[in-house]
Amino acid sequence: MPELAEVEYIRRQWDAGVGARVTRVALHAGKRVVRDVDPAECERLLVGSTLLGSEARAKQMIFRFGRGQQVAAWVGIHLGMTGELRIEPASFSPGKHGHFVLFQRERTLVFTDPRMFGRVRLAAGPEVPEWWAKLPPEVLSDEFTLERVTAFLSRRKKSAVKALLLDQTMFPGVGNWMADEILWRARIDPRTLGGQLKPAQVKTLWEETREVCRGALATVAIDFSDPPEDWFFHVRWADGGECPRCGLTIQTATIGGRTTRWCPRCQR
DNA sequence: CGAGATGTTCGGCT
DNA sequence: AAGCCGAACATCTC
Secondary structure, three states, X not given: OOOHHHHHHHHHHHHHHOOOEEEEEEEOOOOHHHOOOOHHHHHHHHOOOEEEEEEEEOXXXXXXXXXXXXXXXXXXXXXXXXXXXXXXXXXXXXXXXXEEEEEEOOOEEEEEOOOOOOEEEEEEOOOOOHHHHOOOOOOOOOOOXXXXXXXXXXXXXXXXXXXHHOOOOOOOOOOHHHHHHHHHHHOOOOOOEHHHOOHHHHHHHHHHHXXXXXXXXXXXXXXXXXXXXXXXXXXXXXXXXXXXOOOOEOEEEEEOOEEEEEOOXXXX
């Protein structure tokens, strides 16, 4: 499910537990989602510590825990395809998909993930863990420059631009629907190879990548509401949709291993 | 019942 | 070596 803006929205679901101590943890040891977490270490680090705060970055989240304001442990969560965070009553008992659960006196913080493509990580100590510190520059940061994108595309000459937009090292946070939205706004055919894009198209792609991230964060991330009505988003979920710009029936194909929809007239 | 799903990662080929 | 592609992961929903 989640891309950039959805991840930010989902992260905030656990804000209800900020400032409160963890009384107990439960995880489905042996399941894929928690393969990086040692249950004993998890208990030692988290039980008795306070959830201090959290951040989202691209498709990832990190939660800080400690005593007082001193950070002593970090929990990283990637939601994969079907991960969700929820708050449940203190009396909650985790079901089949409740893979990582933090109990507090007045509520329970639950991470569910039926398909288990997500991932939980744990780190000890006051230092930001390396896997978080080393995430690539965010699309909306100053470091996400046109030059970076240009260099990337010229290195990946033989890949369809749709596949390239899904590369998290260059476009962190962009997922399948955002990639289609970006290409629709940039009027670029998703099958175009990286090496075939003209400099003007690369510039537009770079700009629209930022615009789509900005727009999604202004809507979806705030209250999980849909993006503006004129976005391609609204027509891209099924065959037979019409281009919001020209009205032509949109086209569907698998590109870069993912279902892709675009307007065959507007995007060339 | 089969197909496909807003994601990553691995292994093999060029 | 770097880049490219397809399969695999595990479960649910349409």
